[in-house]
Amino acid sequence: MMARLRSFRQLLRPRSFARTAVSAVPLAWLLLFFLIPFLIVLKISFSEALLAMPPYAPLLSWTHERVLSIQLHLANYHFLFSDALYLDSFLYSLKVAAVSTILCLLIGYPMALSIARAAPARRNLLLMLVILPFWTSFLLRVYAWIGLLKDDGLINNLLMSLHLIGQPIPMVASRVAVYVGIVYSYLPFMILPLYSNLEKHDRSLLEAAADLGAPPSRAFWRVTWPLSLPGVVAGALLVFIPAVGEYVIPSLLGPSSQLMIGRVLSDEFFENRDWPVASAVAIVILIILLGPIIVFQRYRSRELEAAP
């Protein structure tokens, strides 16, 4: 045992060169290509827009008295909160993300529960069917909905040939289509964490509840649901966080009259070439999502540590 520990420590010797390199290489990559770029966004969000290339003023400058001066330009943030367009887009994005999350939960929970209670031999197959669409192109799956929802699309054609409707219902470029697209694209993210939670439940708890006279619905709400809450939280955050910043789905399926905040950011950057305002939008999105992200990270690190 002692020998084992000693040799093990050797590998993990704090000053071993190899050991340092193993952790330093990925760390350096992430510092260079994730942290520093992010700090640049933060910096530019406090800069003044200029008609130049790059189109923003430096924060640090040497004044004529050779004093280094920092100009923090808060106008970009002030602008975001004074213009109704931005506030409206932020609120709309949060609403879309929240409603989509609830819809994903309503559809995904019964699916996850059903898979978890299926015969073990069939579980892997069913799970694979959930994951499979995730491996095909996200963009193409969103695009598929245009073909279904168009005025002369499959759904309208079907309803008209059944004489349920007289003329096509306009569904593309509508708010409903955005919900359909988001729920469709993010459903697997809800099902997977729910399933991995539900699968671990001890069946004898439900049998005990039944023996004590609880009807299945009561057993569900008193036993299964409370136990599955960590899975619900993880799934909800995995849907909510990316949905707030979603860009592709509302651009392809949504109305041009109501923009989500991801689209506003991209328009500010590419159309208006206002880099400081685009950066400020990015920082505000991040601040809004910071709470959910921290909750999710806590949950995830607990899961990793709980694993044997």
Next chain:
Amino acid sequence: MKIRRSLLLPTMLAFGFAFLYVPILSMIVYSFNASRLVTVWDAAHSPTLKWYDELFGNAQIMDAALLSLKIAAMNATGAVILGTLAGFALARFGRFRGRALLAALSTAPLVLPEIITGLSLLLLFVAVAVDRGFWTVAIAHTTLAMCFVTVIVQARLIDFDMSLEEAAMDLGASPLRTFLAVTLPLILPAIAAGWMLAFALSLDDLVIASFTTGPGATTLPIRIYSEVRLGVKPEINAVCSIMVGVVGIAVIAASLLAKLSGTRGAPARV
């Protein structure tokens, strides 16, 4: 009550799967439709392969596909190397300097909206004044994909205790030899899964690529997006069918391989 309840869940499961698969299947079916009006089935001339023919003759789409495959392969290989190092360090090194930073930085890109990652990388590339194109997209994708690989490798390593590695070192193997002879074979399924996931992520990414690309480097999703914005195109249906076919074959092959080798193919624990 009991019977109704036992039927309720499977029914909802079936509806859920219909919701997931009808759009994909409809696209595959209509890729064989002769009519240019995508939603009108031309029974007289269908099924036809003419859209596949046009697709392979469309130089713009083919060039974009080739570029995307190159970027995806480059990205997946880089991501697997960086992610395996990071996952190994996080799972096996205990406490070390920079651990908290590495753990935070390797999970942050997973939860950050892509649009913020894309914007920040573009601003970096502008700040250091590099020409944007193949390499900037590959670097951007590697940064995101390595985090997925880190999670998968770390989870796989945590599932195994260290006694095998310790035993190898007791028998006199050097740390490097131990890693190559013991650890690497253990995590190989996770590395393979990570490579495939990284490849798929890169092949699929529109947002980060459109921020970090430059003139002359149009990836497949960027090309598809610009075609699709103007309406439904039968050639794009053909792209989708091919992609579903390739993915389907890959998944079936992977599960057969896992069965043959008798090991549990590590399903991506993301």
